[in-house]
Amino acid sequence: MTLPMVVPAPHLPPRVRIHEVGARDGLQNEKSTVPTEVKAEFIHRLADAGLTTIEATSFVHPKWVPQLADAEDLFPRVADLPVSLPVLVPNARGLDRALSLGATRVAVFASATESFAKANLNRTVDEALTMFDPVVERAKTEGVHVRGYLSMCFGDPWEGAVPVPQVVRVCKVLLDMGCDELSLGDTIGVATPGHVRNLLTALNEQSVPTDSLGVHFHDTYGQALANTYAALQHGVTTVDASAGGLGGCPFARSATGNLATEDLVWMLRGLGIDTGVDLGRLVATSAWMAGRLGRPSPSRTVRALSHEDDKEQ
Amino acid sequence: MTLPMVVPAPHLPPRVRIHEVGARDGLQNEKSTVPTEVKAEFIHRLADAGLTTIEATSFVHPKWVPQLADAEDLFPRVADLPVSLPVLVPNARGLDRALSLGATRVAVFASATESFAKANLNRTVDEALTMFDPVVERAKTEGVHVRGYLSMCFGDPWEGAVPVPQVVRVCKVLLDMGCDELSLGDTIGVATPGHVRNLLTALNEQSVPTDSLGVHFHDTYGQALANTYAALQHGVTTVDASAGGLGGCPFARSATGNLATEDLVWMLRGLGIDTGVDLGRLVATSAWMAGRLGRPSPSRTVRALSHEDDKEQ
Numbered sequence: 001m002t003l004p005m006v007v008p009a010p011h012l013p014p015r016v017r018i019h020e021v022g023a024r025d026g027l028q029n030e031k032s033t034v035p036t037e038v039k040a041e042f043i044h045r046l047a048d049a050g051l052t053t054i055e056a057t058s059f060v061h062p063k064w065v066p067q068l069a070d071a072e073d074l075f076p077r078v079a080d081l082p083v084s085l086p087v088l089v090p091n092a093r094g095l096d097r098a099l100s101l102g103a104t105r106v107a108v109f110a111s112a113t114e115s116f117a118k119a120n121l122n123r124t125v126d127e128a129l130t131m132f133d134p135v136v137e138r139a140k141t142e143g144v145h146v147r148g149y150l151s152m153c154f155g156d157p158w159e160g161a162v163p164v165p166q167v168v169r170v171c172k173v174l175l176d177m178g179c180d181e182l183s184l185g186d187t188i189g190v191a192t193p194g195h196v197r198n199l200l201t202a203l204n205e206q207s208v209p210t211d212s213l214g215v216h217f218h219d220t221y222g223q224a225l226a227n228t229y230a231a232l233q234h235g236v237t238t239v240d241a242s243a244g245g246l247g248g249c250p251f252a253r254s255a256t257g258n259l260a261t262e263d264l265v266w267m268l269r270g271l272g273i274d275t276g277v278d279l280g281r282l283v284a285t286s287a288w289m290a291g292r293l294g295r296p297s298p299s300r301t302v303r304a305l306s307h308e309d310d311k312e313q
Numbered sequence: 314m315t316l317p318m319v320v321p322a323p324h325l326p327p328r329v330r331i332h333e334v335g336a337r338d339g340l341q342n343e344k345s346t347v348p349t350e351v352k353a354e355f356i357h358r359l360a361d362a363g364l365t366t367i368e369a370t371s372f373v374h375p376k377w378v379p380q381l382a383d384a385e386d387l388f389p390r391v392a393d394l395p396v397s398l399p400v401l402v403p404n405a406r407g408l409d410r411a412l413s414l415g416a417t418r419v420a421v422f423a424s425a426t427e428s429f430a431k432a433n434l435n436r437t438v439d440e441a442l443t444m445f446d447p448v449v450e451r452a453k454t455e456g457v458h459v460r461g462y463l464s465m466c467f468g469d470p471w472e473g474a475v476p477v478p479q480v481v482r483v484c485k486v487l488l489d490m491g492c493d494e495l496s497l498g499d500t501i502g503v504a505t506p507g508h509v510r511n512l513l514t515a516l517n518e519q520s521v522p523t524d525s526l527g528v529h530f531h532d533t534y535g536q537a538l539a540n541t542y543a544a545l546q547h548g549v550t551t552v553d554a555s556a557g558g559l560g561g562c563p564f565a566r567s568a569t570g571n572l573a574t575e576d577l578v579w580m581l582r583g584l585g586i587d588t589g590v591d592l593g594r595l596v597a598t599s600a601w602m603a604g605r606l607g608r609p610s611p612s613r614t615v616r617a618l619s620h621e622d623d624k625e626q
Contacts, residue, residue, distance in 0.1 A: 193322050193580070222576035
């Protein structure tokens with residue numbers, strides 16, 4: 001299999017933890033609902049490929065996200081895997097459901113902008129934070145690790161560019177509330193590397209340590225990997241990605257374009273940054289899932305290496 | 314139209330010259346042959362979108378590249394445009410043809426590896442350089458600007474990783490021969506940012522100035538824009554790209570994956586780097602060409618912004 005030559009760049013972290021979101025963020029945004037046993041196999045295969053943090057599902061009301069309505073059925077099928085399996089919990093009820101199944105890592109989903117808080121949660125930014133407060137408190141009491149997703153950290157489809165201080169404020173509230181880590185989301189994919197550096201620097205200046213921050217870039221305009229490189233240069237060691245680029249179908253108008261884990265692993269491997277991921281197994285997993293979804297993966301690495309397999313066979 | 318917020322990163326060049334290769338490198342690698350009048354309109358539209366260096370065609374033998382067999386017919390249709398119009402010349406005969414039509418910029422195409430020199434030119438690396446020597450000399454005598462393409466600067470499909478000193482040696486021969494600029498090609502798309510920095514640094518150490526260097530990345534594994542960002546950080550100000558990502562059909566096994574000019578312009582605009590390009594006009598041009606080719610553009614920016622237009626209409 002073709003692989004990049006390893007040539008480290010200066011001052012990059014030796015190791016990056018990939019927070020794999022394909023099974024949750026990816027499948028949640030696919031048109032078709034994937035059978036529970038396929039989801040379980042997907043997660044097993046991701047773990048087998050070396051991913052150590054695999055977001056498994058979401059305990060939202062099934063009415064909102066029918067694609068993930070099988071959370072209670074799915075979670076026990078993967079709970080024994082020797083990896084971290086965070087689950088999304090939108091509220092106290094979701095946390096109850098997750099805790100009852102033994103989840104040890106949860107995530108809440110906040111917005112940096114009023115427009116998206118209104119559209120996604122039907123609340124103001126601060127009302128949403130108030131809703132999360134007891135959820136995070138209870139999770140921490142139970143010894144559960146909490147991730148805070150923050151969407152629209154760079155641009156918002158209604159509001160345009162999002163002021164950095166606005167993002168910093170919500171980040172600090174989430175951390176003060178007890179979140180163990182944040183995921184800075186470029187939900188509409190408009191960020192560029194200078195914007196990434198700018199936000200990370202502003203967060204540091206307001207006493208937010210880099211090791212509490214993950215980045216979550218979308219490839220809507222092809223910028224995700226360049227933005228990731230800028231984040232690595234700043235010292236970020238947690239990067240969100242979606243196996244096979246799931247969740248952003250490039251053939252649909254509503255492409256959200258999650259960064260493909262394979263494209264990320266290719267770059268990290270070339271930079272000599274350890275991820276623990278076996279790229280061949282991961283590509284085979286995403287090619288298999290693409291077959292289940294009946295469409296090619298948007299990941300360029302998956303396409304290139306799958307075609308290579310075709311030729312070799 | 315959605316555009317990135319402008320947030321410069323430190324120490325980047327204020328201006329980048331995009332060397333647009335879609336009409337030559339792009340169309341040369343498309344399966345279907347595009348009619349001459351469509352090519353001419355394409356180049357006119359690219360110039361109208363603000364691109365200032367548009368590689369127009371290739372004066373190779375029509376037998377080798379039938380897609381560009383109309384070079385004599387095409388070039389006069391665009392020669393009056395107020396932009397630079399380099400053309401590829403493989404040998405003395407090609408240079409004669411280009412000069413007779415009034416070309417003022419030409420490019421030769423060398424290889425950093427023996428395997429590709431053999432496959433592409435049926436010569437050794439040094440035999441190819443010997444062939445180019447009188448071509449470059451004559452071009453310089455005629456006051457013509459010469460670009461030297463150097464392919465396989467990072468990896469080679471037969472030889473694997475390409476040693477940096479091997480690339481540096483050929484670069485120096487091309488510059489000593491009289492080439493005004495070089496284009497460092499990652500022909501199979503395997504490079505990562507550390508490799509890019511490494512090669513650029515090695516070239517500087519061997520007295521090759523950065524302002525004589527352009528970069529030509531392929532998006533085969535999704536790395537082109539991250540590599541470009543690394544090159545910008547090194548001070549590179551000439552970047553090759555192909556409008557709409559022409560030349561690398563993501564649906565074909567033989568995807569070569571030229572970096573899409575639109576994805577590049579998005580990043581440069583966000584970084585506050587001047588290119589002179591009107592992104593809306595460029596996207597409209599690539600969407601139009603995609604229609605002529607009967608397939609969607611692989612450029613993520615073209616897709617996202619074309620879909621935006623659909624919604625607005």
